[in-house]
Amino acid sequence: MPFGKVTLNDGREIPEIAFGTGSVWKRQDATPFVAQALQSGFVHVDTAQAYQNEESIPAALKETNMSRDKVWITTKYWKGGPYGSLGIRNELLKSLERLQTSSVDLYLIHGPEGLGDTIANSWEQFEAVAQEGLAKSIGVSNFTKPDLEELMSSAKLTPAVNQIQLNPYTLAQQQPVIDLCRKHGIVIEAYSPLRLITRYPGGPVDEPVRKAAERLNATPVQVLLAWVRSKGAVVVTTSSKAERLQEYLAAGDLPPLTNEEIAAIDEAGRQGPVALESRGLTKGFENTGVIITFQPDPLISGRVSRFGTDSWARSSKSLLLVVLLLVFVCLRRTSVSL
Secondary structure (H helix, E strand, O other), X not given: OOOOEEEOOOOOEEEOEEXXXXXXXXXXXXXXXXXXXXXXXXXXXXXXXXXXXOOHHHHHHHHHOOOHHHOEEEEEXXXXXXXOOOOHHHHHHHHHHHHOOOOEEEEEEOOHHHXXXXXXXXXXXXXXXXXXXXXXEEEEEOOOHHHHHHHHOOOOOOOOEEEXXXXXXXXXXXXXXXXXXXXXXXXXXEEOOOHHHHHOOOOOOHHHHHHHHHHHOOOHHHHHHHHHHHOOOEEEEOOOOHHHHHHHHHHHHOXXXXXXXXXXXXHHHHOOOOOOOOOOOOOOOOOOOOOOOOOOOOOOOOOEEOOEEHHHHHHHHHHHHHHHHHHHHHHHHHHHHO
């Protein structure tokens, strides 16, 4: 059946597939790509204050003549400049200003490391903006099982969503938090559902995916999205190509994968490259024996600045000093030899 909507634990319905403005669109005007996604049939746009492109959403709505009430908008909170230093409510107000809307459909904590406060205190502020109507639904992102357990120990409102990196190669690591989310009726959103698969072509997942694609007369990408859907997760994906967006949406028309196909993909994922590129989140995996590799996102790891993280800036300055020193030494040696 086509991509439809999933009912959240607060009774609201979220579109089952979203166009994400992170990834390559960070710190860029994503207006033409969001507009293209809307014209292709997407009605759910996922953004974040840390992406620094929230303004692209209202611009795309205007360009496509789509009304705000026809599109579900998700954004996320992260503490750190140029955004994030004013407190959760004030930062949400800033996001709403950039999004040119009076409320956001879903507001997420972008990650537990980005709060600058305890999870309990931060979630209390999220509950407050939900009660005020500034955020219609609230949730979290990149939360592990321990993070979520800490939040639930004092929460009055259960998160509606936990957005995590989910694909066959991260399923084993994410299974504990997935199980906890199911227990509390928290919907999983899967970002980067294709990322590790496309990064490791020829891996063990390829064969069961190929077989399912052959049976369904579908593409491997569509099978992977069908696999995400089989987990009850909302898909968050992106592309600059209209034909790829249509391919994604057409995955919703596929018949469900069989239990055998799902099990084969799950097992192949456990045999593949072990990686969790969830912005360096390793909390909760320290004693599991799981090897986790990741490439830190410069907008998420460390304190956000307009030109990248402070740590990146310091490293760049150090490298520049080393280069200048080497040049100086070479010049001295040249002058001595002369």
